[in-house]
Amino acid sequence: MKVVLIGVGQAGGKLAQRLAQYDQQMGFGAVQGALAVNSAKADLRELDLDTVLVGQDRVKGHGVGGDNELGAEVMQSDATEVMDSLDGRITAQAEAIFVVAGLGGGTGSGGAPVLARELNRVYQIPVYGLGVLPGRGEGAMYQANAGRSLKTLVREADATLLIDNDAWHTSGESMGEAFEKINQNIAQRVGLLFASGEAVEGVGESVVDSSEVINTLRSGGIATLGFASAEAAEDAEANINTVTSMTRKALLSNLSLPNAIEADSGLLVVAGQPESIPRKGVERARKWLEEETGSLQVRGGDFPLDSGRLAALVLLGGVERSERIEEFLERAKEASKQADEPDENPAEMFHNDELDDLI
Ligand code: GDP
Known part of the structure; x- marks a missing residue:
């Protein structure tokens, strides 16, 4: 599946870069382009990707802290600039766009759903989210941010592939080591998924095709x-x-x-x-x-x-009915200090007001 990646925020930028590097090392040619968007200049400087700085008039290149409402606002204000910088990158061969972000922070958490909405307005190909959920040990702000971001991203993206920061690493690692391991695993595993529709040799009936990935994600949700x-x-x-x-x-x-x-x-x-x-x-x-x-x-x-x-x-x-999502949404809701009783069906939480939408 030929994809274009847009990393939003620090984790989003790092992951977009890792995915592009893995694809290049393996010679798959599935990643057609990668771009990083952030409100923090210092985070962009560390990346070996083309970058767009947003919110310069509001936060002067210093980032939005953990304020994902501000993250959503600066992305909205600078949406035209971000969309312009994508011109020519979403080639005729591209079959999907992935907006990549850590959902617990500020810029990626707030900006990713806004960008997914803008992209969906303009491009005919599917726009997917690749979102990282904060681990259980991360603080209340991360959980609350991720809850609102996820709810909004699920609404705006054609489907959202979620990676839980508690998965894909062994326990007992430091936070830095764990991120490194998770990022490596995401690059390899999601990278293989992108490439799986790109097989050139052995073209036969049983070889998987990009359309099968897209059809599997067609139900939307998570x-x-x-x-x-x-x-x-x-x-x-x-x-x-x-x-x-x-x-x-x-x-x-x-x-x-x-x-x-x-x-x-x-x-x-x-x-x-x-x-x-x-x-x-x-x-x-x-x-x-x-x-x-x-x-x-x-x-x-x-x-x-x-x-x-x-x-x-x-x-x-379509796994949003799962217990894992129910448990996460509970955590996020509690962190948002909302006292309402949970719904029987976690999927319902995406359709009611227990977690505020971001946009
Ligand atoms: P932003 O720059 O404001 O969008 O904030 P971050 O991208 O730093 O988002 C913070 C969230 O992303 C937290 O939940 C972190 O656990 C997670 N995060 C930050 N960096 C990484 C990383 O390198 N890998 C992974 N897997 N998660 C990260």
């Missing part, structure tokens, strides 16, 4: 990505159990949003040497995913990759 890999045997028959157990691991212990397994739609991509990918294994794993997620729309496909390992990527769309 999406999550799972990943696992294992050593491959040369012979496909010998890899049947490897594929099924990798798929189990990707879903049950390695989702970007842990335990968000109840889904509207799914896609299983098995990456590796084409001759080592077992058809039977992929089909069995796909069926198992249908049972586990309760979705009757689990697609499956191969991603031919020159590697001695096999990898399973599991993309789930």
Whole structure:
């Protein structure tokens, strides 16, 4: 899938850069362009990307602190400038735009939903959010910011792929080490997802296509990505159990949003040497995913990759009913000091006033 990335805020810029670098190192050619937008000059200076500074008249290049309402305002005021700087970058080949941001801060949290709305007005291709949720240990401000940002981003983007900062790293690391590990994992895993529709060799019926990623995200709302890999045997028959157990691991212990397994739609991509990918294994794993997620729309496909390992990527769309989201929204709501009782169905929280919209 050919994508253009727009990183908003500090985490957004870092992640857009990491994704672009990974894509380039691997020679995938899925990332067509990457741009970083921020209200903090110092954060932009650290990046090796084209950048746009917003809110200079209001915050003089010093950032918005943790004020995501101000983040939304400065993005809105400078939306024309940001959209102008995208001219020519969203090429005719681009199949999707990803707005990347940490949802707990200020500029990315407030700016990402505003930018998603502007992009959706202008471009025909889907505009997705790639959002980072604060971990449980992060303070109340981060939780409250992320709650309002997520609610608004889900409304404005065609779908939002969420990464929980508590997933994709081991416990006991310092915050800096954990971010480094998470960013590396995001670059590799989301990078493989982007590239999975780009396969050139072994073009055949079973090879996954960009449209399958887009169709999986068509239900909108929140999406999550799972990943696992294992050593491959040369012979496909010998890899049947490897594929099924990798798929189990990707879903049950390695989702970007842990335990968000109840889904509207799914896609299983098995990456590796084409001759080592077992058809039977992929089909069995796909069926198992249908049972586990309760979705009757689990697609499956191969991603031919020159590697001695096999990898399973599991993309789930429409997971906003999950317990994990319910728990997060509770945290965010509490942090926002709103005393109302929670809804039975967390998806409802996106449609009522328990969390204020940002814009
Ligand atoms: P902004 O510059 O105002 O948009 O703020 P940040 O991008 O620093 O957003 C803060 C949120 O993003 C917090 O919830 C942090 O946990 C998270 N965050 C900051 N930097 C990173 C990073 O490098 N990696 C990850 N995964 N999360 C980050």
